[in-house]
Amino acid sequence: xxxxxxxxxxxxxxxxxxxxxxxxxxxxxxxxxxxxxxxxxxxxxxxxxxxxxxxxxxxxxxxxxxxxxxxxxxxxxxxxxxxxxxxxxxxxxxxxxxxxxxxxxxxxxxxxxxxxxxxxxxxxxxxxxxxxxxxxxxxxxxxxxxxxxxxxxxxxxxxxxxxxxxxxxxxxxxxxxxxxxxxxxxxxxxxxxxxxxxxxxxxxxxxxxxxxxxxxxxxxxxxxxxxxxxxxxxxxxxxxxxxxxxxxxxxxxxxxxxxxxxxxxxxxxxxxxxxxxxxxxxxxxxxxxxxxxxxxxxxxxxxxxxxxxxxxxxxxxxxxxxxxxxxxxxxxxxxxxxxxxxxxxxxxxxxxxxxxxxxxxxxxxxxxxxxxxxxxxxxxxxxxxxxxxxxxxxxxxxxxxxxxxxxxxxxxxxxxxxxxxxxxxxxxxxxxxxxxxxxxxxxxxxxxxxxxxxxxxxxxxxxxxxxxxxxxxx
Amino acid sequence: xxxxxxxxxxxxxxxxxxxxxxxxxxxxxxxxxxxxxxxxxxxxxxxxxxxxxxxxxxxxxxxxxxxxxxxxxxxxxxxxxxxxxxxxxxxxxxxxxxxxxxxxxxxxxxxxxxxxxxxxxxxxxxxxxxxxxxxxxxxxxxxxxxxxxxxxxxxxxxxxxxxxxxxxxxxxxxxxxxxxxxxxxxxxxxxxxxxxxxxxxxxxxxxxxxxxxxxxxxxxxxxxxxxxxxxxxxxxxxxxxxxxxxxxxxxxxxxxxxxxxxxxxxxxxxxxxxxxxxxxxxxxxxxxxxxxxxxxxxxxxxxxxxxxxxxxxxxxxxxxxxxxxxxxxxxxxxxxxxxxxxxxx
Numbered sequence: 001x002x003x004x005x006x007x008x009x010x011x012x013x014x015x016x017x018x019x020x021x022x023x024x025x026x027x028x029x030x031x032x033x034x035x036x037x038x039x040x041x042x043x044x045x046x047x048x049x050x051x052x053x054x055x056x057x058x059x060x061x062x063x064x065x066x067x068x069x070x071x072x073x074x075x076x077x078x079x080x081x082x083x084x085x086x087x088x089x090x091x092x093x094x095x096x097x098x099x100x101x102x103x104x105x106x107x108x109x110x111x112x113x114x115x116x117x118x119x120x121x122x123x124x125x126x127x128x129x130x131x132x133x134x135x136x137x138x139x140x141x142x143x144x145x146x147x148x149x150x151x152x153x154x155x156x157x158x159x160x161x162x163x164x165x166x167x168x169x170x171x172x173x174x175x176x177x178x179x180x181x182x183x184x185x186x187x188x189x190x191x192x193x194x195x196x197x198x199x200x201x202x203x204x205x206x207x208x209x210x211x212x213x214x215x216x217x218x219x220x221x222x223x224x225x226x227x228x229x230x231x232x233x234x235x236x237x238x239x240x241x242x243x244x245x246x247x248x249x250x251x252x253x254x255x256x257x258x259x260x261x262x263x264x265x266x267x268x269x270x271x272x273x274x275x276x277x278x279x280x281x282x283x284x285x286x287x288x289x290x291x292x293x294x295x296x297x298x299x300x301x302x303x304x305x306x307x308x309x310x311x312x313x314x315x316x317x318x319x320x321x322x323x324x325x326x327x328x329x330x331x332x333x334x335x336x337x338x339x340x341x342x343x344x345x346x347x348x349x350x351x352x353x354x355x356x357x358x359x360x361x362x363x364x365x366x367x368x369x370x371x372x373x374x375x376x377x378x379x380x381x382x383x384x385x386x387x388x389x390x391x392x393x394x395x396x397x398x399x400x401x402x403x404x405x406x407x408x409x410x411x412x413x414x415x416x417x418x419x420x421x422x423x424x425x426x427x428x429x430x431x432x433x434x435x436x437x438x439x440x441x442x443x444x445x446x447x448x449x450x451x452x453x454x455x456x457x458x459x460x461x462x463x464x465x466x467x468x469x470x471x472x473x474x
Numbered sequence: 475x476x477x478x479x480x481x482x483x484x485x486x487x488x489x490x491x492x493x494x495x496x497x498x499x500x501x502x503x504x505x506x507x508x509x510x511x512x513x514x515x516x517x518x519x520x521x522x523x524x525x526x527x528x529x530x531x532x533x534x535x536x537x538x539x540x541x542x543x544x545x546x547x548x549x550x551x552x553x554x555x556x557x558x559x560x561x562x563x564x565x566x567x568x569x570x571x572x573x574x575x576x577x578x579x580x581x582x583x584x585x586x587x588x589x590x591x592x593x594x595x596x597x598x599x600x601x602x603x604x605x606x607x608x609x610x611x612x613x614x615x616x617x618x619x620x621x622x623x624x625x626x627x628x629x630x631x632x633x634x635x636x637x638x639x640x641x642x643x644x645x646x647x648x649x650x651x652x653x654x655x656x657x658x659x660x661x662x663x664x665x666x667x668x669x670x671x672x673x674x675x676x677x678x679x680x681x682x683x684x685x686x687x688x689x690x691x692x693x694x695x696x697x698x699x700x701x702x703x704x705x706x707x708x709x710x711x712x713x714x715x716x717x718x719x720x721x722x723x724x725x726x727x728x729x730x731x732x733x734x735x736x737x738x739x740x741x742x743x744x745x746x747x748x749x750x751x752x753x754x755x756x757x758x759x760x761x762x763x764x765x766x767x768x769x770x771x772x773x774x775x776x777x778x779x780x781x782x783x784x785x786x787x788x789x790x791x792x793x794x795x796x797x798x799x800x801x802x803x804x805x806x807x808x809x810x811x812x813x814x815x816x817x818x819x
Binding site: 007010012014033041043046049070128172198208212213215216219221243248249251254255257 | 522
């Protein structure tokens with residue numbers, strides 16, 4: 001059967017073009033790949049190649065014709081043993097819609113089956129499936145009489161890694177100074193001695209590269225823990241974290257993902273200036289395919305890091321240098337694992353809800369004490385996981401208190417707090433008795449000078465004032 | 475459609491290897507020549523069909539064709555064994571077919587349909603097959619080099635003797651993470667074969683205009699990684715080099731670089747008018763160095779097969795491709811509920 005040669009679309013946006021020149025005449029034979037015509041697209045002059053061998057039986061659209069629609073028949077190719085009299089018997093052009101070539105004139109990336117076109121904004125809303133709701137488990141019960149061991153966040157993180165490495169041979173730690181140096185912040189102290197250099201791997205200073213190596217190893221089924229000396233340096237590797245680790249499960253249709261933990265110090269430390277003082281909670285929490293954890297207490301650090309290492313998904317685990325040395329009670333249990341995606345009510349209260357996470361909690365805890373002295377009973381929620389976010393716990397609290405203040409160290413625009421505020425006003429508007437106040441770091445690169453740095457970070461006084469404002473006690 | 479035999483399976487019939495690096499060529503026996511012919515032709519015809527479907531609006535977005543470079547993946551794949559991993563960039567259709575992935579599944583992914591390898595959620599540049607150890611299909615230039623090094627890390631960690639083959643182009647060869655990866659691979663003696671597919675143009679920028687050192691086989695010098703230039707248009711030369719390179723890695727000597735001197739006939743992507751090079755240049759490569767024509771000429775000269783027998787192979791290949799195109803056009807789009815699946819496990 002003769003083959004129709006169609007006007008090709010040569011860019012994602014092309015709908016029509018000019019057939020500027022034929023390089024073959026009727027009767028000429030052509031081979032696959034041979035250039036037969038030139039067309040002018042919306043971008044450039046392009047060559048049309050024959051997709052089959054045969055003889056040009058008929059030129060349907062003459063040279064110089066403008067506005068030739070994509071998929072219109074421009075010529076007919078005769079195959080071996082056919083003559084011009086066979087023209088007209090050609091197979092109907094298998095246009096995307098399966099019937100009229102005309103209807104296919106404007107290819108749309110949203111093309112549906114059977115000629116359906118879902119135009120943007122037209123009935124599109126009804127056809128978008130609802131996002132699935134995820135339900136986080138509750139914290140495990142701690143048996144009565146369990147010994148509570150005062151532990152620094154530093155030790156808790158190390159213990160979590162050591163326990164998981166003992167339990168699973170596929171778990172290994174890689175990063176700068178994690179082995180011989182025992183960790184730039186001494187988080188990996190003793191791990192090299194226990195697990196050896198095969199599983200505690202010192203990397204060169206090469207964030208982009210070793211992050212890609214880690215993600216590749218995870219795609220092959222290992223369980224890497226990639227330590228960043230600080231998350232500021234992870235910006236060099238953010239492409240691998242987002243484009244490779246977070247998206248592969250989706251892009252592969254569920255075939256392979258990256259079970260990997262990216263962990264390290266995040267946010268401001270003390271007097272290290274703009275390039276070393278930034279919170280990435282909001283950045284990573286923007287990305288579907290990632291989980292983002294930011295613990296405050298040592299118990300949460302331990303239980304959540306163990307969960308992160310076991311999680312089959314990429315987890316960004318944001319620590320804080322100032323918190324490393326702080327001591328909290330950690331239950332002495334054989335296997336203390338906490339659920340990712342569940343907030344923790346740090347203190348119950350009835351007058352106002354404060355939501356914070358990570359180092360932000362240190363300001364909030366002090367503010368709660370001060371406010372207690374003023375007769376204001378605060379419910380303090382430690383979010384712990386930024387993504388997936390446990391909004392139900394926040395909403396439940398706001399329904400009780402009617403007031404909400406969020407606290408974090410990151411920049412104010414598009415912060416975690418503004419995300420919480422948006423969702424709370426969408427889902428609990430009727431319960432709010434005052435506008436939500438979001439407290440964040442100031443909208444400036446972190447200054448070095450001690451006094452300016454202090455001004456750039458949130459402070460307890462701001463929180464106290466914000467709570468007074470939303471409770472109308474200012 | 476009968477399941478296609480993978481090129482890896484065909485490698486068992488190989489003749490004794492001769493010297494491969496430094497320009498050596500291994501003569502193929504009849505079965506191997508015919509297998510190479512068939513494999514390369516499948517990629518060629520598949521890509522032509524993909525171009526055609528793109529022109530008809532069935533394939534959207536970006537679509538980078540592999541036409542001209544077929545000998546590289548076919549020759550490399552012949553030297554691999556089960557469990558060896560392959561990873562590449564966005565010009566990936568040929569690599570997928572060479573690893574034995576089904577034409578139907580690849581084509582249906584190109585048309586964004588539910589039985590595509592990624593259920594229509596990946597597209598031309600993002601396709602994977604755990605079963606065939608194909609790790610993508612990556613749209614970020616150079617990212618696959620670090621990832622491929624990580625695959626090799628996993629092999630070494632597990633103590634198996636598998637190798638990872640990381641393909642990238644002359645364009646990606648200028649990305650920083652490539653050298654970060656070289657450094658770690660050499661430092662830790664990781665079993666990774668780095669394949670620079672030098673097709674002379676990074677999109678529209680020739681190697682002469684982009685690369686201070688355009689002999690890419692030398693790019694591992696400062697890390698002590700051996701490198702060799704290979705005639706990437708001659709599948710025998712590719713195979714010979716591949717056998718040695720893979721043996722080098724398997725024996726624990728660390729990474730190796732093979733620079734494949736090759737050429738893409740088509741533009742960088744479908745919407746590339748290719749004004750940065752002359753038609754004569756393209757025509758010269760096609761008429762004098764075409765990887766498929768070279769094999770075909772040898773087959774006919776040595777009477778491994780007659781014209782008619784080759785035509786029968788052509789016909790079979792065309793049927794596989796036509797079947798894949800038919801499948802890819804009629805396979806339904808993904809169910810809307812797929813929007814929210816495979817984001818997290």
